[in-house]
Amino acid sequence: MLSDTIVAISTALKEGAISIVRMSGDDSFEILKSVSDIKEIEPNTIKFTHIYDGEEMIDEVLVSFFKGPKSYTREDMVEINCHGGIYVTRLILNLLLAKGCRLAEAGEFTKRAYLNGRIDLSEAESANDLIRATSRIQAKSAIKGIDGSIEKLLTPIMDEMKDVISMIEVNIDYPEYEDVKEMTNVNVRPYVEKWIMDMGEMVDKAERFRVIKDGIKTVIIGKPNVGKSSLLNALIEKDKAIVTEIAGTTRDLVEGRVNLKNITLNLIDTAGIRESEDRIEKIGIEKSRQALEEAELVILVIDASNEDEEDAELLRMTEGRNRIVVYNKSDLVKRGDINVSALNNDVSMLVEHIEDMYKDDVSLVDEDILNNERQISLMKQARNELEEMLKHFDDTSLDVIMLNLEESYHYLCEILGKEYQEDLIDHMFRNFCLGK
Ligand SMILES: Nc1nc2c(ncn2[C@@H]2O[C@H](COP(=O)(O)OP(=O)(O)OP(=O)(O)O)[C@@H](O)[C@H]2O)c(=O)[nH]1
Numbered sequence: 001m002l003s004d005t006i007v008a009i010s011t012a013l014k015e016g017a018i019s020i021v022r023m024s025g026d027d028s029f030e031i032l033k034s035v036s037d038i039k040e041i042e043p044n045t046i047k048f049t050h051i052y053d054g055e056e057m058i059d060e061v062l063v064s065f066f067k068g069p070k071s072y073t074r075e076d077m078v079e080i081n082c083h084g085g086i087y088v089t090r091l092i093l094n095l096l097l098a099k100g101c102r103l104a105e106a107g108e109f110t111k112r113a114y115l116n117g118r119i120d121l122s123e124a125e126s127a128n129d130l131i132r133a134t135s136r137i138q139a140k141s142a143i144k145g146i147d148g149s150i151e152k153l154l155t156p157i158m159d160e161m162k163d164v165i166s167m168i169e170v171n172i173d174y175p176e177y178e179d180v181k182e183m184t185n186v187n188v189r190p191y192v193e194k195w196i197m198d199m200g201e202m203v204d205k206a207e208r209f210r211v212i213k214d215g216i217k218t219v220i221i222g223k224p225n226v227g228k229s230s231l232l233n234a235l236i237e238k239d240k241a242i243v244t245e246i247a248g249t250t251r252d253l254v255e256g257r258v259n260l261k262n263i264t265l266n267l268i269d270t271a272g273i274r275e276s277e278d279r280i281e282k283i284g285i286e287k288s289r290q291a292l293e294e295a296e297l298v299i300l301v302i303d304a305s306n307e308d309e310e311d312a313e314l315l316r317m318t319e320g321r322n323r324i325v326v327y328n329k330s331d332l333v334k335r336g337d338i339n340v341s342a343l344n345n346d347v348s349m350l351v352e353h354i355e356d357m358y359k360d361d362v363s364l365v366d367e368d369i370l371n372n373e374r375q376i377s378l379m380k381q382a383r384n385e386l387e388e389m390l391k392h393f394d395d396t397s398l399d400v401i402m403l404n405l406e407e408s409y410h411y412l413c414e415i416l417g418k419e420y421q422e423d424l425i426d427h428m429f430r431n432f433c434l435g436k
């Protein structure tokens with residue numbers, strides 16, 4: 001049932017200047033009247049009032065009224081700005097529960113906004129992403145998503161698919177019609193080919209951008225003592241990894257996260273790779289190799305004052321990878337293209353190089369692109385449907401082609417949540433914050 005009135009504390013339950021208790025549903029206004037001085041509700045206003053539990057005044061508050069459908073959920077909504085003590089906020093919540101509200105589930109306000117058609121599913125997902133954003137680029141892409149970027153992205157291709165599907169339909173149903181464009185395998189094929197290409201491009205861009213958004217899995221490797229741990233520390237601006245002049249200092253993987261200007265690196269410092277008989281060091285080196293396997297970006301560190309055959313071996317090992325070769329200890333000797341001195345925190349050449357390397361991917365933030373795994377996977381399924389169909393296209397009858405096109409189209413609808421499975425929707429909104 002949608003019309004019951006829900007309530008939740010929408011701000012973090014911590015001591016603070018203000019907390020917001022939010023209600024949504026048919027009885028919001030009546031319930032508010034029953035606990036305050038308010039007699040008349042004027043929509044879209046903010047009023048000063050007192051909240052009473054029976055005779056006892058419990059807080060002095062500001063209340064905002066939103067008359068549905070002009071509200072976040074499209075229902076009547078009330079937001080009570082109360083004093084931000086944990087105790088008083090809870091008191092108000094309990095009072096509203098006692099007056100007939102039901103405690104909202106996590107994400108239920110946004111779920112109502114979605115079910116009532118105020119936002120589509122991709123916009124709801126973006127609302128959650130914005131709350132969780134930890135970098136400028138994540139925030140920027142989330143706000144675009146809230147503003148409907150996915151619908152903008154999908155509308156042209158969906159419109160075109162819909163047109164072609166309906167033209168085929170008319171051809172099948174009314175073969176005698178003469179003023180309708182004749183659809184045959186031959187003239188449908190170019191559309192299908194173009195959609196496959198467009199969908200592929202959307203997936204490709206989204207995957208490139210996801211790396212930027214989530215942070216680039218970056219591994220720092222090199223032979224022992226070249227300054228890998230020093231480099232990690234310089235990049236994260238903290239003394240996290242142990243640094244000594246002893247070769248083989250680092251045994252475990254050490255992780256650090258750094259927000260550069262536009263991109264985030266999820267860094268892993270590793271044990272120096274060499275032949276070793278030491279049992280612990282050997283395990284560490286095995287971990288280094290694994291981290292190297294999984295990395296999206298490899299920073300290979302070479303000690304500029306001590307380059308030898310072992311470095312050459314590592315260069316060979318990482319060939320063909322997305323790799324940056326960094327010459328460290330530039331305070332002693334300079335060689336190669338990218339020189340740093342981790343000891344002196346002089347790593348600007350490396351940072352600039354990374355920013356430059358990813359600048360095209362970073363600029364995708366200004367485009368409308370798919371935002372998450374769910375959307376990407378649906379787009380892949382839409383594309384796959386078309387690709388499979390194209391394999392035997394010339395031998396396929398038009399009505400089967402139409403069915404396949406519809407299948408593909410439905411995957412796109414699902415991205416926007418225009419068709420949905422209830423359990424999936426429930427699962428999604430449960431990941432939201434309470435009161436959102
Ligand atoms: N002169 C100079 N010394 C450096 C620089 N960077 C690191 N070192 C020194 O090189 C030695 C090794 O540094 P680490 O950062 O521990 O090197 P590592 O590659 O992590 O070594 P392992 O963990 O043993 O593989 C230490 O004595 C550092 O002070 C640098 O830029 N210049």
Ligand SMILES: [Mg+2]
Binds near residue numbers: 229241243250269271
């Ligand atoms: Mg180290």
